[in-house]
Amino acid sequence: MTPLITLDNVGLCYRPQRTIFSRTKKEIWALRGLNLQIFEGEKLGIIGRNGCGKSTLMRVLAGIYGIDEGKMLFSRPNVHVELLSLGVGFEGNLTGEENAILNGMLMGKSRGHMLERIDKIREFSGLGDFFDYPVYTYSSGMNLRLGFSVAMETDPDVLLIDEVLGVGDEVFAAKSEAAIKEKFSSNRTVVLISHDAETIKRMCGRAIWLEKGQILAEGDPGEVAEKYHTGAHQYKI
Numbered sequence: 018m019t020p021l022i023t024l025d026n027v028g029l030c031y032r033p034q035r036t037i038f039s040r041t042k043k044e045i046w047a048l049r050g051l052n053l054q055i056f057e058g059e060k061l062g063i064i065g066r067n068g069c070g071k072s073t074l075m076r077v078l079a080g081i082y083g084i085d086e087g088k089m090l091f092s093r094p095n096v097h098v099e100l101l102s103l104g105v106g107f108e109g110n111l112t113g114e115e116n117a118i119l120n121g122m123l124m125g126k127s128r129g130h131m132l133e134r135i136d137k138i139r140e141f142s143g144l145g146d147f148f149d150y151p152v153y154t155y156s157s158g159m160n161l162r163l164g165f166s167v168a169m170e171t172d173p174d175v176l177l178i179d180e181v182l183g184v185g186d187e188v189f190a191a192k193s194e195a196a197i198k199e200k201f202s203s204n205r206t207v208v209l210i211s212h213d214a215e216t217i218k219r220m221c222g223r224a225i226w227l228e229k230g231q232i233l234a235e236g237d238p239g240e241v242a243e244k245y246h247t248g249a250h251q252y253k254i
C-alpha cells in the first residue's frame with residue numbers, strides 16, 4: 018500500500034529568542050530523525066508525554082510549520098489537511114461566519130460551497146449571535162466550537178485532532194465526539210492526539226508512541242499504550 022503521507026528523517030528545531038536573563042542560544046529539536054508513513058483512510062493515534070513533540074508533528078502535517086531536516090511527501094497533489102486544535106486558526110477581527118468561509122476557501126472549497134453550508138455550520142456550532150461577532154470576542158471553547166463546525170463541513174482528506182475531544186462544555190463535547198465518530202467510520206484519514214490511551218484504543222487502528230521527537234513504538238494501539246505505560250517514566254522532559 019502506498020502511504021498518503023511520508024515523513025522521511027524529519028527534523029524541526031525551535032530557536033527561542035535570547036532574553037536578558039538567558040544569554041545562551043538554545044536550540045530545541047522538537048522532532049528529529051522522524052520516520053512515519055500515514056496511509057489513506059487509516060485512523061492513527063499519537064501518544065506521548067508533555068513536550069515529546071505531538072503538537073509540533075501535527076503542525077508540520079498541517080503545513081503550518083516548515084521542517085529543518087528531511088522530507089515530507091504526499092502521494093498525490095492537493096491533499097487537504099485540517100488541524101483541529103485549541104489556539105490555532107482563526108482571524109480575530111473577522112466574524113465566525115467570515116472565518117468559516119475563509120477557512121473553507123483556504124481548504125480549496127469555493128465560496129459558493131461554503132455559503133451553501135453556512136447555516137449548517139452556524140447551527141452545529143451553537144454559537145447563536147456570536148457567529149456574527151469577531152472571533153477575538155470568543156472564549157477558547159467557543160473557538161473550538163467554530164473549528165469543529167467548520168471542519169465537519171470542509172471535509173478535509175486528512176483530519177488532525179490535537180487533544181480537543183472532550184474539551185468544551187458537556188453538550189458540545191458529546192455532539193462533537195459523535196460527529197468525529199462519524200468521520201472515523203468513513204474512509205477519511207484521521208490522526209488523533211490524546212492523553213487518554215482508552216480513547217486511542219477505542220478510536221484508532223494503529224498508534225505511535227512519540228518520545229523526544231522520535232517514534233519509540235508503533236503498531237496495535239493496545240500494545241503501544243502498554244509499552245508507553247510501562248516505559249514512559251524513565252524519560253525526563
Ligand SMILES: Nc1ncnc2c1ncn2[C@@H]1O[C@H](COP(=O)(O)OP(=O)(O)OP(=O)(O)O)[C@@H](O)[C@H]1O
Nearest residue numbers: 031032033045047066067068069070071072073074
Ligand atoms: N514556540 C516554541 N518555541 C520554543 N520551543 C517550543 C515551542 N513550542 C514547543 N516547543 C518545544 O518543543 C518540544 C515539543 O513541544 P510540543 O508542543 O510539540 O509537545 P507536545 O508533545 O505537544 O506537548 P503537550 O503534551 O504538553 O502538549 C518541547 O520541548 C517544547 O518545549
